[in-house]
Amino acid sequence: MQMKLITTLLTSLSTMTGGTTFATTGSIPFPVALDAATITQPSIENIDQNALIVGNGDINALIFSRGNELIMQVAKNDVWDARLVTDEDGPLGIVDVRNHSWTTTKRPPSWGKPYPTQTPPCVIRIPLGGKVVDTKLDLRRGVAAISTTSGTITIRALAQENVFYIEAENGISMEGFRQDFLPAAEIQRTGTIVSAKQTLPGDIDYKGMVVFAVKESKGNRHAVSVVTSREASKPLEVATQLVRNALDNKAAILIDTHETKWREYWSKSGVELGDKDFQNWWYRQLYYFRCLSKPGAYPIALQGGYNSKAKWHGTWTVNYNAEQTFWAAFSSNHPELAEPFIDLVNEFHPRARWVSKTVFGCEGAATLHNMWPFEPDPADCKSVNKRQFAFAPWSYGVGLSGHVGSILWLHYAYTVDTTYLKDKIYPILKDYALFYADFTEQCKVSNEKVVFGPSIDPEHGKFGINNSPYDLGWVRHTLRAAIQAATELGVDGELVSRWTNALNTLPYYSRSGDEGKDIIKVPGVSNYNIITPVVPLFPAEQVSWFSPEKEKALFRRTIKWIESRYNRNNSVVMINVARARLSMTDEAYADTKTWFKGKEQPNGLFYWQAHGYYMTEQIAVAGLINEFLIQSVENIIRVFPALPKNQNAKFSSLRARGGFLVTAEQEHGDVVRLGITSTVGGKLRILSPWSIIAVHPKGDSSNVTTLKPDERGIVALDSRPGQELVFKRGH
DSSP states (O other), X not given: OOOOOOOOOOOOOOBOOTTOSSBOTTOOXXXXXXXXXXXEESOOOOTTTTOEEEEOSSEEEEEEEETTEEEEEEEETTOEEOOOOOTTOOOOOOEETTTTEEOOOOOOGGGGSSOSEEOOXXXXXXXXXXXXXXXXXXXXXXXXXXXXXXXXXXXXXXXXXXXXXXXXXXXXXXXXXXXXXXXXXXXXXXXXXXXXXXXXXXXXXXXOEEEEEEEEEETTEEEEEEEEXXXXXSHHHHHHHHHHHHHHSOHHHHHHHHHHHHHHHHTTOEEEESSHHHHHHHHHHHHXXXXXXXXXXXXXXXXXXOSSSOGGGGOEETTTHHHHHHHHHHHTTOGGGGHHHHHHXXXXXXXXXXXXXXXXXXXXXXXXXXXXTTOOOGGGOOSGGGGOOOOTTGXXXXXHHHHHHHHHHHHHHHHOOHHHIIIIIHHHHHHHHHHHHHHHHHSOEETTEEOOOSBOOTTSSOSOBOOOHHHHHHHHHHHHHHHHHHHHHTOOHHHHHHHHHHHHTOOOOOEESSTTTOEEOOTTOOSBSSOGGGTTTTTSOSSOTTSOHHHHHHHHHHHXXXXXXXXXXXXXXXXXXXXXXXXXXXXXXXXXXXXXXXXXXXXXXXXXXXTBSSBGGXXXXXXXXXXXHEEOGGGOBEESSSSOTTOOEEEEEEEETTTEEEEEEEETTEEEEEEEEESSOEEEEEEOSSSSEEEEETTOTTSOEEEOOOTTSEEEEEEOTTOEEEEEEOO
């Protein structure tokens, strides 16, 4: 397979600077705010709390000091010991929906093995040559600088190539990363080239891979590249050419190209907030996101591959963690950063179809609790259970497929890219919807509604429950998304009817308590890891600000009830987005501020309770901050829907559903500026911040149209692709 070193240029869109609504394409909206998020530390000795991160979306590294040297612990998204050995596992569980029965299984022995796991391909050591006096991570330019008493060391993961570019006077060295379950790396020296070859074994169904890390130096300039046999038939030759090309370039040209790509990234959106903690968290999480993800790269999983063995095998856990990692991409106007995960779901799909038929006896496709890297088609597998791992009992939750599919659907909702919908989204959603329709049709019926089960509420209790709000929220989400997608593509009319019938047979969410005081809860669950009673509000989005008041009140009560009944390990982002969606402003703002301020580390990232450091799900904090600034559920734009009135704020080119880029400012509690760019045209709907709203095209203030909101406060107008509109308070 030929090399896939993707160096996609990011297309910059209209942005805003200072007091203007729109700015020159390609400029950074709020450079002062971005620079204020720079990380400075006097010491980087603690790998968990102080390490600096550089990355380009495929390769990344933690940089920390130990004794008299800097250490770079390198990771690459597709470097996995991906063995999945099921020889000792028992049979998979089988769910008989029609008879509401299932076979009992235990946690399989394969879970206890050290693999699958990401593993560092190499370690780079850099002599300090003196005492560290200052360190700086410049987010705008993607460079780490470590100043010592003898000089400054700079480190970049080049945005244009898979090369670490290091400027250091005292040279660098490179070695393999020792793992007791892997063969030692083979170090070779050929002239000025040093290489570390790491063999990652395969299993009966998977061939494994070879990884080459290659180093070369010219004076104080050093380059290290990492290439796998997945990417290139001759990875050593490709890695060697990469480092030589880097060092053959003049330093100024190399750095300028790198910084241009970072400038293009930061030009796509920005915030300037009165709350400087929120402001810094937003920029730092989007920096972290770009270090870990880019189109064409393998998707980042639970955390970077920096460790001897990641918790939970470091894989994609789909009942919450994977969605949180990629969800922030859309409203932040970086939908491209979610595309590696969408590619993974497409690659995994033959196995999902096999799972639906084998485990549930249903049509379509179903995803279990975890996805694993490089999964072969079960039809080609010879190992026990066709190489299928299933963590009992949590793997067998029925709502999991919908949770996975939500990231795919959000890509379309925010971009309205019908080609991408046809090629990469609808085929998956169609099969998930088929699974849910078939499952629903096999369920027992009570009072004209199905008893949706058997299933399990994610990470709570035992298998066998019915009508989990998690399941029902995601089934509704998937069926409605599939119906809309099929309708807009003009296909599968008969399936649309079938999916509609399935929707109509679903029961409402299980409630407890007297009318008007009732809440949604899962029978038999008193303490929650994942706040599943709130899932229909967020992230399944079946309830919104525009829902009936009675339903919104039910979910407000549920939020207040559950806030003292969950362990805060997994759901702090989820509960505060849910609060923001219902404009529970004081609670959402205070809890977000207090919790994440208490978890913030000196290197600008967060410790994730009960999980650890460098968890990728923390990227969702940027999405949570966006929720205070803009929401667009049901394709209705709300600006500053949950920001306290005493907080001044500006944002530029945050993305709303329908492909709209929104720029706005709140000052002293009033919306004083609002501009919207329509990227694809179509109906634009806004919850008006004013009783009367005036609109004119950018640059034509004489062509003003006055609009009066409807009874819900919404104004609607048609837009053209590329049209830029300026909104003001009307008279």
